Amino acid sequence: MDLRIVLGVSLMLASPAWGQPVVSPGPDFQARMSAASRAYEELDYEHSLEQLDSAKAAASDGGERGRVAILRGIVLADLGRRQESLAAFKEGLSLLPDASLPVKVSPKVSRDFEEVRRNVQRELARNPRPPPDAPVAIADVQPEPALSPGLVPAPAREEVRRTPVLPLALLGGGVVLGGIGGYVGLQSRSNVNAAREDDFYSDRTAHLDSARGQALAANILLGAAVTAAAGAAITWLLTGDSPSPRTEVTP
CATH class of the missing domain: 1.10.287 (Helix Hairpins)
Structure with a gap:
């Protein structure tokens, strides 16, 4: 195989323009949640809370808002803001009563989470609530046509090549x-x-x-x-x- 073809393919894979899909601007719930989780894992709690605010604004139903609240409770617990953490857990479990912790936490935070779950379940048993809003249907997005690779010219005839x-x-x-x-x-x-x-x-x-x-x-x-x-x-x-x-x- 011509070495130029190998180098051309390597360059296209390494370049951001070829190696990454184009992301349209605007809020994206899953992207914000992933960014918040990464920031939490890197102990950048303030940035994680900012991403969770953006994710909450982009949430389309109660289930997504519940996920945001639960992760916020975990971040607040690591910051030592226990009362705010318990309130966030309550908000999230009220929307998602059967939810589990999305990341590994300390035993103390896990106990707080399960205690809040029991309290929420007792409240829901006394005052049943309707299920979270149904997800909003998203219109199908037509995939962008794939870029056709450029034609590789045939090597010119020559007597000697170095x-x-x-x-x-x-x-x-x-x-x-x-x-x-x-x-x-x-x-x-x-x-x-x-x-x-x-x-x-x-x-x-x-x-x-x-x-x-x-x-x-x-x-x-x-x-x-x-x-x-x-x-x-x-x-x-x-x-x-x-x-x-x-x-x-x-x-």
Whole structure:
């Protein structure tokens, strides 16, 4: 297979324009909930609460509002705001009486959650409520037509072809940088998990600081890897078609 085709496919997969779907602007409930969960796992509680506010505004029925309230109760519990946490649990379980905790929590938070559930169930037994609003039907969205790949021109006939060294070096460097970036990213995630398990606030903060630094380094390395891959493709396209000089001796 022509090496230019391999480099072209690698560049398209690495580039955000080819590797990621286009997301239309506007509120999106699931995206906001996922962002809130990620922020909570990274101990960024204030950002998690901001995302939950956005998710609540984008919720389309009582079930989604219940999910927002339950996750908010978990975040508030970790912040030490127990009364607000209990109120959020009550709001969520009133909408979703059979809901479970979406993330791993401490035994104390789990006990509070189950105690609130029992109280809500007793209230619902005395005063039954209608089920949460039915989900709002969303109109089918026609998928965007897939971009047809560009035609790869057939290589020109030539007597002698030389393999450019610079594109291969850039591609190899990109692979190495990407591997290092992935490893540093895994170390960042490990520090976040360690912070979640520590009981002391100072230890959690130290792990979190390390995780943030490693996440920044991983992002820089991955960006450099993408840049190297792009440079390899561009350099190959600019120099790959140049035939090496050949001297012919005619009798």
